[in-house]
Amino acid sequence: MPMEEDICLDAAGLSTQTPSGSQIECATPNRELPYLILCDAERRKEYLSLCVPLYQAAIKGDWKVAKDVIDKYPGIVRVAITRKWETALHIAAAAKRTAFVKELVERMNEEDLALKNKDDNTAICFAAASGIVEIAMIMVEKNKNLPMIQDLALKILKEDRSLAYARDTNGETALHVLARKPSTIANKSYLGIWKRSINSCFEWIYHKDLMQTLAHQLVEKLWEHVLQLQDWEISKLIKTPSKLLFDAAELGNVEFLIILIRAYPDLIWKVDQNNRSLFHSAVLYRQEAIFNLIYEIGAIKDLIAAYKDKNNNDNNNILHLAGNLAPLSRRQIVSGAALQMQRELLWFQAVEKIVPPSYIKMKNSKNQTPKELFAEEHKKLLKGEKWMKSTATSCMLVATLIATVVFAAVITVPGGENNNTENDFLISLPTRLMFGISTLFISIATMVLAYTGAIFLIHDHKYVWVPILIVFLACATVTLFAWQHFHLWADTIRSTYWSRFLFRPFKHRLYN
Known part of the structure; x- marks a missing residue:
């Protein structure tokens, strides 16, 4: 052998x-x-x-x-x-x-x-x-390239289409899992030539984009196979064990919802056990990307916005939901009670624009109008006004002292207590805070510059390292101040001026 x-x-x-x-x-x-x-x-x-x-x-x-x-x-x-x-x-x-x-x-x-x-x-x-x-x-x-072989799921699905509606031990389908992963799905089912050429220079970005694109394709294919079922079967699939549409709405998975609604427009009318539509959930959980889809459905939005929430028999309309305090995870998108209050006001105003006029003064089962509910729910955040005013005042006061400018009167922030406190959060208070932080930083920086210049002029050059050390410590102080306050300053600018674009859809995404 x-x-x-x-x-x-x-x-x-x-x-x-x-x-x-x-x-x-x-x-x-x-x-x-x-x-x-x-x-x-x-x-x-x-x-x-x-x-x-x-x-x-x-x-x-x-x-x-x-x-x-x-x-x-x-x-x-x-x-x-x-x-x-x-x-x-x-x-x-x-x-x-x-x-x-x-x-x-x-x-x-x-x-x-x-x-x-x-x-x-x-x-x-x-x-x-x-x-x-x-x-x-x-x-x-x-x-490291193995995760990029994500078309395996598509190939397996092609071989066995029943996997599109197969359930795991928890009774969930693949769509239920993907509904809870908002960061996984891209907004397109393909990578454009420009994006491919740019991303090829940054491999990790390319891999991430490719993963998201393949996830988009997977959702499309899964939903395509699900739509071959009878209507009652589709309804059962999206309702049990959890309502995947509302899971996606709660987590802001807008790409997932767009894919499903494009292929099956009737989903726009679906409500949960509390008679809330997708847009009611978007308001309740402060998901602006999903709420913005309401601007693309024409007069249908007036009918859907009229739905009333039946949770605990509160009889809240969609504006009442905007009056509720946002979940902590959504409030923490911006820092500080004052900026959180500002964002809550923007939400309330955006919803107020789409509801029927009668809903603005409508009372719920607790005899509260939406505005009264808003005031009650946001009492703690309203305290942020005092913090913002005192911070702005302190910053400008210190800046003034540093600049050695003497005022004859006590420095106060104009417009102290008034009946328009809530609206102050939108523009006036944040602007004063930004101005106060900016003037304080400029004053400290110029003071340090003048001080270090004087040190070099009057100091004996025999020990050169002494003024250098003093300058280093002075600059470190300015840098530390800037580092501590930059995030607040940047958040204030972003929240005050960029947030005005939160509720303005720039392009049609639902039925493009």
């Missing part, structure tokens, strides 16, 4: 010579994956003595046996050892053999991990199917 070392392994970098020296011709499948094949009946024992032990070792996770084979034939790690063209890595990943996979991957090249079987599945696809995250991570650490 021929020696094992002379076994015929095509496309594996192994010997294809028989003991007598004759060459055996082995046909290789037209694939990127090398393939071990039985060339003739006489070689079967040789095939079985090498591949079967490796296969069994991968199944059982027996690295000792596999190591003996791989040490003799290193190239076998990239050879298909089954009729479906799976490598040992495919088999071990499917068998959930984490330790075996780790050892095997160390002996493979990066490109070996991207090899596909007869169904175009890579080993990481098997890892995903096994549910063992650690196995997938081992492969990703070896080949």
